[in-house]
Amino acid sequence: MGDTDRKIFVLDTNILLHEPFAIYSFKEHDVVIPMTVLEELDRIKDSKRDVARDARVAIRALENLFKDATPDEISEGIPFSHEQQATGTISILADYMLQETFKAFADKEGDNRILNAVLYLQNKRAPRDIILVTKDINMRLRAKGAGVLFVEDYRTDQLIDDVEYLTKGFQKIPGDFWEGIDNVETSVLGSNTFHTFSRDAIAPSYVNQYLVDEESDFAGRVADIHEDDITIKDLSHERLLSRQAWGIRPKNTYQGMAMDALLDPDIDLVILTGAAGSGKTLLAMAAALEMTIEKNMFDKIIVTRNTPDIGESIGFLPGSEEEKMMPWLAAITDTLEALHKHDHCTEGSLKYICDKANIQFKSINFMRGRSIQNAFVLLDECQNLTASQIKTIITRCGEGTKIVCSGNLAQIDSHYLTPVTSGLTYMVERFKNFSGSANIHLNGVVRSRLAEYAEENL
Template sequence: MGDTDRKLFILDTNILLHEPHAIFSFQEHDVVIPMTVLEELDRIKDSKRDVARDARVAIRALEDLFRDATPDQISEGIPIIRQQEQSGTIAILADYQLQETIKAFADKAGDNRILNATLYLQNKRAPREVVLVTKDINMRLRAKGAGVRFVEDYRTDQLIDDVQYLTKGFQQCEGDFWQGIDQVESRTLGGRTLHTLSRAPFEPTFINQYVIDERSDFAGRVEDISPETVTIKDLSRERMMSRRAWDITPKNIYQGMAMDALLDPDIDLVILTGAAGSGKTLLAMASALEQSIERGMFDKIIVTRNTPDIGESIGFLPGTEEEKMMPWLAAITDTLEALHKNDHCTEGSLKYICDKANIQFKSINFMRGRSIQNAFVLLDECQNLTASQIKTIITRCGEGTKIVCSGNLAQIDSPYLTPVTSGLTYMVERFKNFEGSANIHLNGVVRSRLAEFAEENL
């Protein structure tokens, strides 16, 4: 299959479910797909799980590659042609012919066959590097325990090495903002005050990034970036903290920055990250109601979120699509109740508001293929989405639509996602230089002193 400089990558099923075209990501190296993986893809493609589509896409990609190949060529490996250039090769290994070498975990027959295939190729292809690629952490541990020398996670879609390097959407200057600034060119344009300063002290900087200082005096947002200078729009911290949306005012400067982005008609995508209880959903819903009912900017509010087992579970719940979604969207209904808790009749207010604002609760499964116009879209719990799922939803947004994506990277439920591979992390990194988006990490828990203590100490 080639010389010793080229590695041999064996792919687990979850790699092709996570990224159906992963087979094209290994450059000049060779890829092996065990027969077990094809059998598992076959089982999944006909299931009701939300990964069934990814399984079908992966199978079609393999079928396109092997369409004209003979059985001998398939077992030896055929060239992968990508963008009219040959990279490595891809082969299918009939791993059911191998003698069983690992007898532990008999209930995991598929995993054992993949481990056997890896050990078989490791011995047969020595001294070449044979690498098992899997997103299953336990599978990686078992492989190392079974004697597999090289085991890796699939990191091609990983944009940062550690979530601590993820941009927070704002930067805080030490002391007074104006201290140490030698040259500034200020001008007023249409009621807005803009300051043009040297870019160097603000590096790394991105468009729509907020700038605050420790003295609690200055607050601004990056409006324009040139190779040498940066232009900051002066927002006035006092004015930002007194902004009101549906009778909600910011409780801290982080919420103030979030509300500024949520109420800005020039920003189409707002990404809110932060701990549980930092106010992500409350601010988003308050801004949605304010702009839909009071200002008439949107025709409807669409609320959707990922539910890990929704593909199988939603059908067994009674009622319409919206009624089926209610158990998963309780966080939104709780927020609506909190916004109207002082009304004479909370239940009556909620019904009136849901009708007047045209609030629709939708399953993420039914978002594909739609074109959403003049709507405020709230995508909750984004940390459980992959990059391709987020792309599916964002590409639905048409003219006059604003989308808010919120999530907490410390609360990932998906078995194959980590904070660095979550679609939320991917989106923050990809959109940080886009002038139509803003990202704010909300520090501090404002839900209650109990929630704040639990967040810090548990």
């Protein structure tokens, strides 16, 4: 590897599972892959876990780099490419040959070997910086305790530094919206009213962003943005709160904005974020039933969500795929029951509605490779998905399909995801400039006063 000013990055296994092509993020430096990482990738690639595909992709990426290299070149390091900007090298370290320097947790032998490799390089390559990169928080703590000088998280996929800066989907205008806005051109198209004025008057950042003010009854949605002017679709608070689907009316302005986006046939992707009890799933299911049964806009409703251990445990549950999924989709069935709780026979109504709307409960594992046409897709609890898993689902959607993704960034269960690296955050930021999508952060808990108090005080 030679003595240079380049840093040496040692990658943990979870980095390659989180982002199989992560090695190319370090191509101006030297990357070391411990043999332990390859062994762990080998075990995972044949497993039933949902990261098995990512393990195989990472292995193929490494094989493409090393396929023509000799054993000596692999251990010394080969260049990522011969391009001018790719000045770094990548190598494999046979860490099983190293003498033990750190040992703890007998059940964490793989982690111990990786730490040994980092400590070995730290001594041998001094004064060069040896940096361990891992998504595992406890591994970072153990590394620092073992004497590793530099430990980092993988942040290349991080679009924002703090979830507080995440786009909310709406902009609150202080005072009266129309104050300070001159030269407004108003046009009427069907039942919709549009206002066009100078873009300098307000500073919305993207199409389909909602605008509400604090004093008047004004509410609107950005319909179009040009270089000099902007067009707003006039909605008004009253109109937002009067929208209804399957007997459900919005309880606040935020739910009104969500309902407006859910019922708009021109919006293909709706992203709902917010606290537990803010109404994400209820609004989505109500809109799905309204548009599928009453308006005949879709042929079926597909409900799916990520389950951290579904690859291991779904097979042990009795019944068909849909019956196996029911324990994880209880939130959806609870919502359906809530929508029909006043019916004479709730159970009979649910069976009739599920048949009439052709509601299908699917595992996210079996969505890959499908092409979903003319369907309303509800992807629930997607804060636990990575960006690549989100992409897998959204790219399945064909013509006439609307997808609603909902999640709460405060309820992430994944070992390797944080609010800023969640696929939900990634999707909100990536799709905010897409005219066929809308994102609404639902403020306020409407489930019950108990749930609201718990959300604010626990």
